[in-house]
Amino acid sequence: MTGTGKEFHPKSNGLYGIGVLAILALAALPLLVRNEFYLDLLVMIFFWATLAGAWNLLGGFAGQISLGHTAYFGIGAYASTLLYLNFSLSPWIGLLAGAALSVLVAVFVGYPCFRLSSHFFALATIAFAEVLRLLAAYWRGLTKGGLGLLTPFKTGIGYFMFDNKQAYAYIALAFMLLMIFVSRAIKRSRFGFYLISLREDQDGAESLGVDTHRCKMVALIISVSFTSAMGTFYSQYFQFIDPEICFSISLSIQLPLLSIIGGLGTVLGPVVGAFLLTPIDVLLRGWLGGIFAGLNLIVYGTILIVAVMYFPIGVGGWFKIKWERWLKDWMGSPAISLKMDNAVTSLPPLRGPEESKTNGQVLFEVRSLEKHFGGLQAVHNLSFQIKRGEIVGLIGPNGAGKTTIFNLISGFYSADGGEMEFHGQRITGLAPPHKLCRKGIGRTFQIVKPFNNMSVLENIMVGVFCLLKDPRKSRIEALRIINFAGLSKHQFSPASSLTIADRKRLELARALATKPDLLLLDEVVAGLTPRETKELMSIIQSISAQGITILMIEHVMKAVMALSGRIIVIHHGEKIAEGTPAEVGENKAVIDAYLGKGFRRGK
């Protein structure tokens, strides 16, 4: 997902030209190819491309690896066929009905499974598809069981059956193009950014205001609809379905296989995979017949393992990188109009215009907060206030509970007692974390969570999308923030290539992009060299100057003591001191907590 500067560039029209040509070429193929065998091949290529693309939306973009997609394929096939055979309902309507049913099933059964971790989610999807297969096989009254359903041939567009393969080819092509179009639209939209961000790091995404549950659900619905539609198509093309075909685990495996080999998470990856593997498969089976049955799959299995181990980006991914490099050379560097300015410029305007006038008022308040994990009391009877415009430092010895407090404030943990108020509104118990981001609480994480496979620009755009929906405007905002944070040099580089110091800046800039009123910084300067620390500290100071209230956890004492106007000291989950840095530094309880009771006495 790099090189998104294309859109601003005058030569980008050339790209559209190439795309149109490709579509025209594809559209011409069914007319040009006369041989039945090759025509059938074409149909199957488009068919698999659509199915793989649908799977890729959920598995590639959103990172939810389903191994049971055949369930929805089967539902689509059986629903439309049964409606047609029993009620003479046009399979086109049946297609929609099947899709609707699949979506219903997905939402009620598939969706709760998102809670499970990857391995278990995959298992659950397999089990679910198996249950459906068994149902289809043995509910003979409905499905005729293993006998399958035969659709008597009746040509006519209303019957979704044709006497020539060209028609089927065009329909399949139309679906494939629709799939590509939808994928592309999603990828460039806010929704697409959100999906990829939640794949990369779900917690990070939530902290930036991404409603991960809703996004997964939408991706599931779209994915399932297309899969189901292809089930209907299959039934109309082959005019015969049975439980073994429609609910087959090898279909479930074929979809991710095509996507992985073609390039997981890319728009054209599944298409590339289908174009590469379908012909090989069909031709192999056609030529070798039953003699070498299984040979093609042995090859697939090996390709799969090799791909997964050594070429995780897939053939399509490899091509994409070559393509983008060639593009860069051909078009020159994208001409983004904003200048690279290393001086700290002003931030984009804050949420509300009157913020700075109300400095000194209580912005955030915690009362008698409690949190325990099993028998361990992590936070006990904690109360404090934070006033608008302050920089407050939260310090305390190891295991004191500071990150737990942050997690409580930002919605990652739920409190066991006490109250929290933000802007005078009660926020205790508000969850999931994205809701707190939208209220105006932003945070960074102790161990930074960059979206590794997205560029720096895209990372920050995810944050900007919290308030801005349009990708173009979002990009401009993001660029302003990149300038402010001093990351201009790296704006198109993938986040994984940054140094630690820059990753910390990225984390900070990303949180800033959500325009928080209260910014929680968790050990931002940990592990930086003195010079990097100083640079980051000055950025923090200018953030504060813009009117953003800051609460920071820090162990680098010199930094936190220098920056903070006020310090709160936590030990064993309780507040043991509060005051200016100087006061806290002399506080007996604090010294005891850090250095051990004997230290003062020993002197």
Add this chain to the structure above:
Amino acid sequence: MLQLVVNGLLLGGIYALISIGLTLIFGVLEIINFAHGEFLMLSMYAAFWLFQLYGVDPYLSILVILPAFFVIGLAIQRITIQPVLNSPPLNQIFTTIGLSIILQNVALFFFKADYRTVKTSYSDLGLNLVGLIISFPRLIAFILAMGIIAALLIYLKSTYTGMAIRALAQERRASMLMGIDVYKTYRIAFGIGIACVGAAGSILMPIYFVFPTVGSLFVLIAFVVVILGGYNSLIGSLIGGLIIGVIEGFSGFFISPHLKEAVYFVIFIFILLFKPTGLFGRR
């Protein structure tokens, strides 16, 4: 009625043996071996050919198959599993799936799709004990399976390597600090897991039939057993295996011989959603 329970238990013993290998692998290496069923299939073929070509009784060929499969397990771990131990789950899932595809089709290629069975002198022998009819081969199968499981549990409890395997499943960092060679232990754990399922295949051969995709049938049952018993509990796999054996017997009788699988898949999904630690699982 009691007959159903007994039959279920006898079959459950084999399920337990298959599943315990899976649990061991998941507990220690934290990957789900989607190819587990294929190793069962391969060992069944091995037992079949040993019988067909050399007349070796499947229950005796365990002596050869168990160590052989241990070595195979070591090799497979080194080649395919070790490289992806630190990769994202997607890569791990598809590595074992790829392996599964390869093994299934290699078997298809060499052995063809026909069903094969082994008929020994006692294949149809039934014993009459306390009024119940017990199939002799099933009884032997059960005894052998329990024996192997018992031996495994004792090994894990009392030998240094066995303890290292248990330690690694509980606390990886501390295991390293004890001087345990983590990667070597991973290999051994995987090897043992495969040896178990290899033995299970040998035991299963006389009472079932083999074909290239027989593994898929049994591995799904094994998944259910593992989740039911608790994904990191070996005892759980033992008990879970017996329970599923009995459930299968009952649902086969009362509901329908064909829908019995659906019953335990539904159980499976329920457990995953509502009590993911299963009966004996921890954390």
Add this chain to the structure above:
Amino acid sequence: MPIWARDFEEGNEVLKLEKVITHYGDVQALQKVSFKVEEGQIVSIIGSNGSGKSTTLNTISGVLRCSSGTIIFDDIRIDQIAPHQIVEAGIVQVPEGRRLFPYMTVYENLKLGSFNSRGRTALKESIQEAFHYFPILAERKNQMAGTLSGGEQQMLAIGRGLMAKPRLLMLDEPSLGLAPLVVEQVFETVKRINLQKITVLLVEQDVFQALALADRAYVLENGAITMEGRAEELLNNPQVKEAYIGI
């Protein structure tokens, strides 16, 4: 008296780190750290959170690999070898937070401590020694480690470490989460262990206890050593407080 020990030489450098840089996840946790430990000493590394204390021990133990620099143990370079080989060589770490095997008994935890070849041959003897140091463990021999109290767990963790027959025993924050009285007992025990000619490297946040026990100490701040010297000197140095609290 351990039978495997070489001839004990005072002043002999047992462990030496030179300009070690370690990256831990995202952070450059150790920045050109250099220090040495002499035979028979108790050396303490003190510093506040995030200063890199655990990272130092984990780098020595091989759990983390340093990006540059050298670590020398008894004239052998150990910075590139696997963790289990480092234990075999004679460096044993009692990790932060104890990290016992929760579902194994006290006895099993101890036995696992003797996993390396030296430890195994001396198993029976070592168990007796462990019970001698920590009588409470003998009482709770068959109890699950996860059910012990904090102090008992720490005792077990140290006992487990001793089972490996270390030449250099490293302890990571043994006082963490323990009541003051128990902390005193733990440090008492460390002293007794040292008297048995086992060299100790102690990482601690409780500055007083650490400096009271140690012969020599180093102060880590943000991954770099900022102060060093004899423990009693550092105890009276106001800069130590500044290192911790910043003021």
